[in-house]
Amino acid sequence: MGPGTDAATFTCPGCSRRAYELFLDIMNPRSFMLLPLVLVLAPAAQAQRAGSCTPRSYSGLRSELDVSAPRIDTTIVIDGSLDEAVWQCAAVLDGFSQYGPADGRPAEDSTRVLVWYSADAIHFGVRAFAPPGTVRSSLADRDRIANDDNVQILLDTFDDRRSALMFAVNPLGVQTDGIRAEFAGFFGGGPGGGGFGRATLGSADLSQDYLWQSRGRLLDDGFEVEIRIPFKSLRYQGTQPQAWGIQVVRHTQRNDFQDTWTPALRGAASFLAQSGRLTGLTEMRRGLVLEATPVVTSLTRGAPDADGDWRRNSTQEIGGDIRWGILPNLTINATANPDFSQVESDVGQIPGDVRFSLFFPELRPFFVDGSEQFETPNRLVHTRQIVQPVGALKLTGRLAGNNVALLSALDERSASSNSEDRPWFNILRVRRPFAGNSALGLTLTDREEGSAYNRVASIDSRLVLKRLYVVELQAAGSVTGGDGLDRRGGPLFTAVYDRTGRSFGFRYELTGVHPDFETRAGFVNRNDYVQPQANNRYTWFGRRGAFVEQIQNFLQLEGLWTWDDFWKGTSPLETRASLNSSFTIRGGWSASLRPSIETFDFDPREYADLGVIQGADAPIEPFVVGDRQTVPSLELGVNTPQFRRFGASASVTVGRQVEFFETDKVDRLDLDLSADWRPTSQVRVSAIYLHQRFDRVRDGTRFSTQDIPRLRVEYQLNRAIFFRFVSQYESLTRAALRDPRTGGPIFRRADDGSWTPVPSQESHTLRADWLFSYVPVPGRVIYVGYGSNLAGDEAFHLRDMHRTTDALFVKLSWLYRF
Numbered sequence: 001m002g003p004g005t006d007a008a009t010f011t012c013p014g015c016s017r018r019a020y021e022l023f024l025d026i027m028n029p030r031s032f033m034l035l036p037l038v039l040v041l042a043p044a045a046q047a048q049r050a051g052s053c054t055p056r057s058y059s060g061l062r063s064e065l066d067v068s069a070p071r072i073d074t075t076i077v078i079d080g081s082l083d084e085a086v087w088q089c090a091a092v093l094d095g096f097s098q099y100g101p102a103d104g105r106p107a108e109d110s111t112r113v114l115v116w117y118s119a120d121a122i123h124f125g126v127r128a129f130a131p132p133g134t135v136r137s138s139l140a141d142r143d144r145i146a147n148d149d150n151v152q153i154l155l156d157t158f159d160d161r162r163s164a165l166m167f168a169v170n171p172l173g174v175q176t177d178g179i180r181a182e183f184a185g186f187f188g189g190g191p192g193g194g195g196f197g198r199a200t201l202g203s204a205d206l207s208q209d210y211l212w213q214s215r216g217r218l219l220d221d222g223f224e225v226e227i228r229i230p231f232k233s234l235r236y237q238g239t240q241p242q243a244w245g246i247q248v249v250r251h252t253q254r255n256d257f258q259d260t261w262t263p264a265l266r267g268a269a270s271f272l273a274q275s276g277r278l279t280g281l282t283e284m285r286r287g288l289v290l291e292a293t294p295v296v297t298s299l300t301r302g303a304p305d306a307d308g309d310w311r312r313n314s315t316q317e318i319g320g321d322i323r324w325g326i327l328p329n330l331t332i333n334a335t336a337n338p339d340f341s342q343v344e345s346d347v348g349q350i351p352g353d354v355r356f357s358l359f360f361p362e363l364r365p366f367f368v369d370g371s372e373q374f375e376t377p378n379r380l381v382h383t384r385q386i387v388q389p390v391g392a393l394k395l396t397g398r399l400a401g402n403n404v405a406l407l408s409a410l411d412e413r414s415a416s417s418n419s420e421d422r423p424w425f426n427i428l429r430v431r432r433p434f435a436g437n438s439a440l441g442l443t444l445t446d447r448e449e450g451s452a453y454n455r456v457a458s459i460d461s462r463l464v465l466k467r468l469y470v471v472e473l474q475a476a477g478s479v480t481g482g483d484g485l486d487r488r489g490g491p492l493f494t495a496v497y498d499r500t501g502r503s504f505g506f507r508y509e510l511t512g513v514h515p516d517f518e519t520r521a522g523f524v525n526r527n528d529y530v531q532p533q534a535n536n537r538y539t540w541f542g543r544r545g546a547f548v549e550q551i552q553n554f555l556q557l558e559g560l561w562t563w564d565d566f567w568k569g570t571s572p573l574e575t576r577a578s579l580n581s582s583f584t585i586r587g588g589w590s591a592s593l594r595p596s597i598e599t600f601d602f603d604p605r606e607y608a609d610l611g612v613i614q615g616a617d618a619p620i621e622p623f624v625v626g627d628r629q630t631v632p633s634l635e636l637g638v639n640t641p642q643f644r645r646f647g648a649s650a651s652v653t654v655g656r657q658v659e660f661f662e663t664d665k666v667d668r669l670d671l672d673l674s675a676d677w678r679p680t681s682q683v684r685v686s687a688i689y690l691h692q693r694f695d696r697v698r699d700g701t702r703f704s705t706q707d708i709p710r711l712r713v714e715y716q717l718n719r720a721i722f723f724r725f726v727s728q729y730e731s732l733t734r735a736a737l738r739d740p741r742t743g744g745p746i747f748r749r750a751d752d753g754s755w756t757p758v759p760s761q762e763s764h765t766l767r768a769d770w771l772f773s774y775v776p777v778p779g780r781v782i783y784v785g786y787g788s789n790l791a792g793d794e795a796f797h798l799r800d801m802h803r804t805t806d807a808l809f810v811k812l813s814w815l816y817r818f
Helices: 018-027 029-052 085-089 563-568
Strands: 057-059 066-068 091-094 097-100 111-117 121-129 150-156 163-169 175-181 213-219 222-230 242-252 257-260 276-281 290-304 310-327 330-336 389-399 402-411 424-434 438-449 452-465 469-482 485-499 504-513 529-541 548-560 574-585 589-600 610-613 620-622 629-639 646-659 664-677 683-696 702-716 721-734 746-749 755-757 761-777 780-792 802-813
Touching: 066 091, 085 111, 111 150, 111 242, 121 150, 150 222, 163 213, 163 222, 452 485, 504 563, 529 563, 589 646, 629 664, 646 683
Parallel strands: 057 091, 066 276
Antiparallel strands: 091 111, 097 257, 111 121, 121 222, 150 163, 150 242, 163 175, 213 222, 242 257, 242 276, 290 310, 290 802, 310 330, 330 389, 389 402, 402 424, 424 438, 438 452, 452 469, 469 485, 485 504, 504 529, 529 548, 548 574, 574 589, 589 629, 610 620, 610 746, 629 646, 646 664, 664 683, 683 702, 702 721, 721 761, 746 755, 761 780, 780 802
């Protein structure tokens, strides 16, 4: 551009200057008489300029995967319309191919993605074509677009093919964002590895929220979306110039197809390793990356006192978070007296095995930011163990080629075992990439509480061989002691050998946890076991347009020993064999069939505090566990397509199951039903119903019943404001324990040596939550919520329930970005 050019105009390398020079000549006073000629030549000059910016296309089908995105220094309004002249200069990504249900085929619907960048942001324009009236879209809340058509942009800003930032939009521009970590938790991008899963939103951790702009609009033949992602919101390499990995995934709901820009193969060990590259990125300016988020909360609780009178108490707190991007690849987060309250209760779960603890994901904002850096095999880091910190400091990023994450937090006294000492957490995670997609990791965790401590050290590795085979290893050890406790500890190990092929694959795994292994900064739901597993998979793909598009079969064999019995070479405590067959049917339908047979023995040590009476005046004798049991079962499931207004899924499990309380067999019935109804683009109604019933085989009597219905209703007024109602009812009834041999009661020994019969259990609770939410951008939040808990004496007698607690919650959080 010549001197005096308005900085607001854009510069386009390679564009002709002829139109601009002609304009200067015409505006010369000596040539002003030529003004009428301008009116004649202007359209031609504009066409010449646009024509000289003819973008280069990069076809995935032709393996044109190295993209040179133009740098264009201009600003545009993100309005969902790609009509600005700058888009004529953008690089074009086209030639999409199908990834699911079958790979290696040209996409059924055409997709074009435009990309260019300026000094402070990268821009994407999406033009997705579809038959008229087939696009699924709604004005949903953030991260709630899984049932809509959507396009995902995966940016591997460190170009290491191990993780990528995911920015997804539905046709109206509603956002979902997060991290897709290729090798998180030994599960990769799909079942048994990274290659034969689905490239859906469920493959990513959606707890991350970034600041970026997007708008979209529906068209007669598809939709169009405009996206701007500021460099200030990204972490990336510190070198210039640099290259980023890039992949684009389109999910079409009418047929449940997934298309990718690069021709990704399901038979590869890594999904992200098959990405393309944005090359030649240079002179990107993040500016100062400093964010401060003050938080003010008010909580008013109510509950009846001993006399039945309703009492309320209120607390107000002020806290805040600070985030400082020291370098493009290194960030510090700090918090003081943070608000970690959740605005929605955890979804109810029915345990498949009552011996194991239930896992609930982390949802709290401070811990979520950069959480992918703390991910470890076997969940040796789980920040929900930090209950209510007074303050915390976190460092995440890259140093000397290593992924580094450090967290230090001081918890409230109420989270300690004695309510006096404040628990202190220190967690370090380091991972070193090498040889392509391979990596070596180190994890150290420490929890101090007065003189008591729990420390865990772990080393893990992942080796990718010939882009098809994966070897994963982990060895860990824990030490627990202090505060008068005997020092104890033990190892944990995992070894995995995985082959991810298009039609045939396998995963062989051996995991063991010592009886004395313990982690108080992570989540290991059981110990004292060694478990080998063998999974073999065969996948059949139907021809294009076939009624059955894919059949996938998993044959799973596994055994389980106690730690000592495994090394002694004795018989396994449990065995399981199952065949899981899933069917993908044209039009977005799917079904599954899973027959299985299991055998169970019982460890007498787990029942040492139980006793029985053999006669009326007989003394209490030790409880004798039941004999080994063999139980078959069958699970059936079906999922509908996401119709324009409705989608549903259902599964049922019938057969026999072992009841671990009485060590006997029961007849089992499990139901898992869910439905999603969208009467308008702004209203969404979701319902879940879980049911489990156990009947004793020996006499047909009912042992237990558990029901969890859950209803969620949302009204999205606009992109920033929504109203939500969530109600969840939980009903549990379990009979008093009886000895399978005599029918008499089972007694439990208390700490003082006394014996009492194990009674029946019954609880019926209802929780209802109302929420008003104003979230113009992540971090700027106004929440006003009311929640109430009720209890009743009989199942589903809702009118007879009485309120036990309630709370009114107000939160104001406002992000300031400097």
